[in-house]
Structure formats: structure tokens, C-alpha cells
Amino acid sequence: MNKRKERAIKYIFTALAFSSLVFLVGIVFVLFKEALPIFTKISPKAFLLGKSWYPTSSPPEFGILPLILASLWVTLGALFICVPLGVGSALYLHELAGPRQRTLLKPVIEILASVPSIVYGFFGMVILAPFLQNTFNLPIGLCVLTTSVILGVMATPTVASIAEDALSYVPRSFREASFAVGADRWQTLTKVIIPAAGSGISTAIILGMSRAIGETMTVLMVAGGSAVIPHSLFDPVRPMTAAIAAEMGEAPVGSDHYHALFAIALILFLITFAFNIAAELISRRFRLKLGHSR
Numbered sequence: 420m421n422k423r424k425e426r427a428i429k430y431i432f433t434a435l436a437f438s439s440l441v442f443l444v445g446i447v448f449v450l451f452k453e454a455l456p457i458f459t460k461i462s463p464k465a466f467l468l469g470k471s472w473y474p475t476s477s478p479p480e481f482g483i484l485p486l487i488l489a490s491l492w493v494t495l496g497a498l499f500i501c502v503p504l505g506v507g508s509a510l511y512l513h514e515l516a517g518p519r520q521r522t523l524l525k526p527v528i529e530i531l532a533s534v535p536s537i538v539y540g541f542f543g544m545v546i547l548a549p550f551l552q553n554t555f556n557l558p559i560g561l562c563v564l565t566t567s568v569i570l571g572v573m574a575t576p577t578v579a580s581i582a583e584d585a586l587s588y589v590p591r592s593f594r595e596a597s598f599a600v601g602a603d604r605w606q607t608l609t610k611v612i613i614p615a616a617g618s619g620i621s622t623a624i625i626l627g628m629s630r631a632i633g634e635t636m637t638v639l640m641v642a643g644g645s646a647v648i649p650h651s652l653f654d655p656v657r658p659m660t661a662a663i664a665a666e667m668g669e670a671p672v673g674s675d676h677y678h679a680l681f682a683i684a685l686i687l688f689l690i691t692f693a694f695n696i697a698a699e700l701i702s703r704r705f706r707l708k709l710g711h712s713r
Contacts, residue, residue: 447688450685451685454684454685457679467686470485474670474676483679486662488649489563489658490658492563493642506578508524509578511524514612515604531572532577536637539569539637543568543640563642565641570631570638573630574631578623578626579623585616585618585619588619589615594607597610622701
């Protein structure tokens with residue numbers, strides 16, 4: 420009887436595990452099926468490198484370079500915020516904070532991760548955008564800088580959590596050996612702990628990038644919605660996710676515009692998929708390295 424139960428449980432969990440693979444294959448199949456027809460009307464090179472996105476004009480223009488550059492700009496801007504905040508928070512919590520401080524700060528970081536993205540977008544649109552507009556005398560506060568700040572704050576909990584996990588995997592013997600040769604806490608932190616956890620911290624940064632580049636609601640609210648190539652941090656932009664969310668409801672099913680939006684989704688999927696593969700490879704190398712060191 421026990422063997423039957425074990426076998427049944429095994430089959431159930433196996434089915435659940437493979438169901439995620441089935442869903443992934445289904446998503447990829449639908450993306451390719453709906454995206455490929457646009458490339459019968461326009462070449463992939465013209466689609467990726469075209470500088471004009473006017474899908475409803477006559478004739479329509481399906482160049483998504485402004486959308487790609489907008490996504491890269493806001494993602495890089497977010498990295499300048501979430502990397503120092505996230506890695507610094509992880510270092511402080513794991514290496515410097517006392518028990519009381521850790522008890523207070525760790526839930527605060529986790530709460531930031533649980534805040535809905537639309538709340539961040541509302542905060543950026545109502546508070547941050549007017550503040551930046553008045554501070555820098557801008558014609559509009561919905562721009563690359565506003566989006567980068569909000570995305571950076573949103574990605575900080577992800578970076579902090581994964582970076583702290585990486586720090587916890589560093590063997591205690593590394594610290595003890597550093598102190599034994601006369602190094603102080605700061606030297607141990609910068610010369611031993613951070614290099615030993617470097618791969619894990621790199622993984623945290625890559626996953627933070629994936630979090631930023633894949634965000635939809637926030638960028639739809641605070642990026643400005645202008646499908647032009649950005650030239651400064653104060654230009655309004657339309658990242659790829661915002662274009663899909665804003666236009667999919669208006670695109671007739673089966674139209675060129677409809678298939679072009681699916682092509683954007685496919686490209687975005689491939690970018691985030693590459694980021695996650697890179698993070699997994701770095702994390703695996705990190706775990707193997709620590710396993711040999713122990």
C-alpha cells in the first residue's frame with residue numbers, strides 16, 4: 420500500500436514538473452506562430468533596425484529600434500540604482516547589521532518586492548514625474564529618468580535577496596582565514612567575501628535586469644509613450660513592453676500590426692530567456708566553485 424502511495428505521489432509530482440515545460444513550449448509555439456507572418460511583409464533586419472514605429476500609418480512602418488533602445492536605456496538606468504542599493508543592502512544585512520537591525524530591515528526589503536507594480540507606476544506618475552519636471556525645468560516629467568528610478572527601486576529587492584543568498588554560501592573559513600592573517604572587517608569584506616560571492620552577485624544583477632526589462636505596467640504609466648530614439652535621460656520613450664500593452668487591444672486580430680506586436684513579444688522573450696540562461700550558468704559555476712572550496 421505504501422509503495423502504491425509513493426508511486427502515485429511520484430507520478431503526480433512528475434506531472435506537475437513537466438506541466439511547466441508544456442506551458443513553456445506552448446508559449447514559445449504561440450509566439451513563433453503569431454510573430455513569423457510579419458516577416459513575410461518586412462525583413463527581420465528592417466524590423467529590428469528600422470527607426471520608425473508607425474503601425475497604423477499608410478503605409479505602416481514597423482521599425483522597432485526606438486522600442487529596443489528605450490528598453491535598454493531604462494534598464495541600464497535602473498541598474499545604476501538597483502545594483503548599489505541591492506548589493507549594498509545585502510552586504511550590510513549579512514555582514515554588518517546586528518540582529519535587531521536585520522529583523523527590521525529584511526522585512527522592509529521584502530515588502531518592497533510585494534508592492535504591486537501599478538502602485539510604483541502611480542507613485543512615479545503623480546509624485547516623482549512632477550518633482551523631476553520642476554527640478555530640471557522639463558517639458559514633461561514622464562521620461563527615461565523617471566522610469567529608470569522607479570524600475571531601479573522595483574528591482575532592488577530581487578538583487579538584494581539573491582546577493583544575500585550568495586553571501587551566505589561563502590564558507591565561514593574564508594572569513595576566519597582572513598582575520599587570522601591580520602585583515603580587518605573592511606579588508607575581509609572587499610578582498611575576500613565579495614570576490615568569493617562574485618558569481619552569485621552577478622546572477623543577482625542579471626536577474627535584476629530581467630525584472631526591469633520585462634516590467635510592463637510601470638513603464639506604460641511613467642515612460643511617456645513616445646516611440647522615438649532617446650538621446651538623453653529626459654526624453655519620453657516607449658519600451659517594448661509598453662508598446663505591446665498599449666497597442667494590442669487596438670490591433671485587429673490577424674493584421675500586420677497584430678503580428679508585429681507578437682514579434683516584439685518574441686524578441687523580448689528571447690532577451691529575458693538569454694538573461695536567465697546566463698544567470699543560471701553563472702550560478703551553477705558559483706555553486707561548483709564553492710563545492711570544491713569546501
